[in-house]
Structures are given as C-alpha cells and as structure tokens.
Amino acid sequence: MTLLVLAAGADGASVAGAALAAGLAALDADGEKLLVLRDDRIDAEAFAPLDQEPAVVRAAKTFDRVVSLNAALGWVHPRAFRPRGDSVAVLEETLRREWRLAGSLTVAMDAHDADAERLLWRVFPDAILAVYIAPDGEREGWDAGLAPALVNRVTAVVAVPEVAA
C-alpha cells in the first residue's frame, strides 16, 4: 500500500504534514507515504521548486518521499488539467511509473482543495480516498459540489487540530 497526500503550496505542505500525524498515517501504517506537491502559481516554472522552501523541507521529513504534480504534468498546469476518457488510464500508468507506485493506493487531500484535486481521484479509480481538514476548516460541507460517486469512496475524514509554526 502507498499513501499519497496531496497538498498545494508551502502552507498546504505544512497542513499535510500535520494531517499525517493527526491520523492519515494510521490509514496505511506500514506503507510508503508520499507528499504530492502542487504549485498553483500561474508561472510556477519561473520559480524555485516548492520542495526547496523551508516549510516544505520541514513537512517532507514526515514523509518518505516528495513528488511534484507540476513536474509530472509537464507544460499542463495542474489547475487546468481535467483528464477525461482514455486519458485517465494513460495518466494513471504515467504517474505510477513516474512516481514509482506499486500496488494499492490511498489518496488523501485537503478538503478545501476538493474541486481542484478531483483529477487524482479520477486518475486512480481504485484508490481508497481520504480527506483532511485544516485547523481553520469546516468539518461539515467539505463534499459540497463533489459527485456522490466520489464522496462515497471516502473512507476517512481527518481533522487537523493544529499546524506547527
């Protein structure tokens, strides 16, 4: 089993790290844990990769590996990517190869990010899904706007009590 925790930006990485300690890690105690980083800046390629930022470096210590969704998608911006039809299977194969993913997956994402992150839920149709809620987030209503078929796949909702500065 492998746990993929999706996060956007340096702050998102901090929350993801705290979510791991708050319960996500228990979903897959023995498996590899990956932080999947997304850089939402329109001109993300112009800047140093997020994994060089201090907050991400700190958060990365709680994960086995850090991978970049931007790098995996090439010229396509993650916020504009909407895999459809046959492209889903191709993308799953590509990401599994690129990120060296084997076997079954658990995919966790920030509740605030539900809409933007749907693509990975679609890309890994057999994955177990989880949601984590940042300290300032609402526990209720995170699933608003999501297709019921996706919501029904969510097996865990983890509230993050606090994020270390």
Place this chain on the structure above:
Amino acid sequence: MSKQSGLSLPRLLPRAAGRSRRPAVSVVVPARDAAPYLGAALSSLTRQGIASRRLEVIVVDDGSLDETAQIAESFAPRLPGLRILRHDEPVGLAASRNHALAEARGEHLAFLDADDWLWPGTLAAARATRQRLDVDFVVFDQVQVTGFARTPRRAPEHRREVALDPRAAILPTGRTTMVNYPNACVRLAHRRLLDTGLLDFDPALRTAEDRPWAWRLHLRATSFAVASEGRYGYRRDVPGSLTHVSDERQLDVLAAYASIAAMLDDDAEGARLLPKAVRDLFVVLVHHLGPDGPLTGELRTRLATGANGLLSTLDADVVARQLATLGDERAQVLRSAGLRSAGLRDKELYSAGPAA
C-alpha cells in the same frame, strides 16, 4: 614535449582567460511598467542551467513609472551579470532591444519579454544544441498562457536537433512555417548574427517588429536548428500588452510587411518567396479587419487604405493568386473592409467594391 608545453603556456593562457570573460549568454529584457511580472521573468533566468557568472542579463527599463527598476535591482545578488539600462522617456520595445543588443557582450543572444518566462534549463539546452551543430541560431517551443489554461505552440519545423537551412524553412506558402513563428524570444542566436547586423530591430515599428526580423533572419542566416527541449511561457492576458493594443500602433503591421517586401525585392529568390509574404499579409489583414478584430472605425479605414497602397506596389499576379486561394469567407472580410481591386486580376471578386 615538456619544453613545447612550457613555451606554449604563456601564449595559450591569456587567450583562454579572454574567452572565459565573455558571458555565455546575454539575455535582453525590455521592461516598461512590468512590476507585476518582472520578478517571475528574472526568477526564471536564475534557473537556466547556465552558471550565474556567465549569464549576462540586460534589463532595459523603458521609462517605467512603477517599481520595475527596484524589482530588477533586487535580483542583483541572484543574477551577478545583471545590468540595468534606463530610459527617462519610453522609446519602445524595438529600440529598447537594440539598446541592450549594443551593450551585450555574450557569445549568445536571447530575448525575454518582461511579462513572460522561460522554462528551467531552456537557455542551456538551446545553447548546447547551437554549439553541437554550430548553427547560427536555435529555436524552441512556446506555451501560450491565459490564466491556468495553456496551449503549446510548437515550432512549425518538426525536425529537431538537426542543422537546417533557414531559407528553406520559409515556404510552403499555404502552411504555417518558421516565419509564422516570428517571436524573437523563442530564438537563441550566436553572436556572429549580432555582429553582422541580423539581430537589430526596426525602431520605427511599434508592433509586428518580430515579423521582418524573423524574415531577415531566415533569409540571411545560413543555418538553424530546433531544440527538442526548452519552452517559452508567453502570457496572453496581460493588460496593455502590445499583442492586445487596439490603437494606431497596430497599423505598423503594414510597415512591417512593406519592409519584408523590400527585402524580397533585393533577394535573388524574392519572386519565389513573395507569395508567402503576400498570403501572410492577407491573413493578418483578415484578422485585423474581421468582425472579431481589434480595430474599429477610423483605424479600420486607415488600415484598409494603407493595405491598398502596399498591395498596389506588389506584383499584381502574385496578389491576385493569393487572394484567390484565401477562400470566400476571408475574401469577403477584406472586401467588406474596403480593399480595392486596383491592380488585381480577380475582378470578379472585387468588382463589387466595399459592402454597405
């Protein structure tokens, strides 16, 4: 042997040292009121795979009223080869680029507009390709960016990493070719093109300055290649960008094509290449004069009048033939806008004159 080496060292060392003093690449960055974007542009230059001491970055602050100069200065620690040239009054993109070119010391020249950015490693990849093939210039791909939406625009020449004849990449007439991919910013050139005057821009052109620039490059350079790596991020939704101006500066497209026609007049193969220039001019006119075009009212009339004047100076047979291949819809746009039939063979197409 050892004696020979000892004797040659004093001669060789100063020459080697002299070579290393020249920057590997000079990047020309014209900037006018570019504060919202310049940081990203310059940041991207710190990630080009070229040692910072060998990268010369020349920002031309073209009379900015915002914090462009301060933002540029803030990059001095990260870009030790940064130089900032200042214009008290704006002189325009072409003249700003020329100013920087006159100051550039690099072995290679590249351009970056202040609201765009380069993908990591692009300049290193283009430079490596140029050096390996010893071509005059290298072209790389572009990504057009509107918000989060991105559209790749690949260099029209599909052969990658091989030396090619730039002149052979101008045709065919009816297809998108390298002169239809004119952006100077997707090219890295060897200094020899600067020294022979092929990199300067026409300062009289306020828009479309890249078109005659690219034509001249492809007419007079001797070799080029398309790199398989590297991308130029081109923002399409920048307020005030020259791409989107809808004032009289757009009329300079006529002067740009007049310049191209003059080049072809002096060229031994001009007759063979003129149809391409004429067709491209028609396509540009259809864009500008069409229902979704940027021009309205008096500017449309002035563009049409100017186009009539330019077309009347060109080979009438070529003009007629290219008009005939445009298709009814495009021809109707031109007719509606008032392009005359003067000198054209296709009397039927144009005999009706401007539509009401």
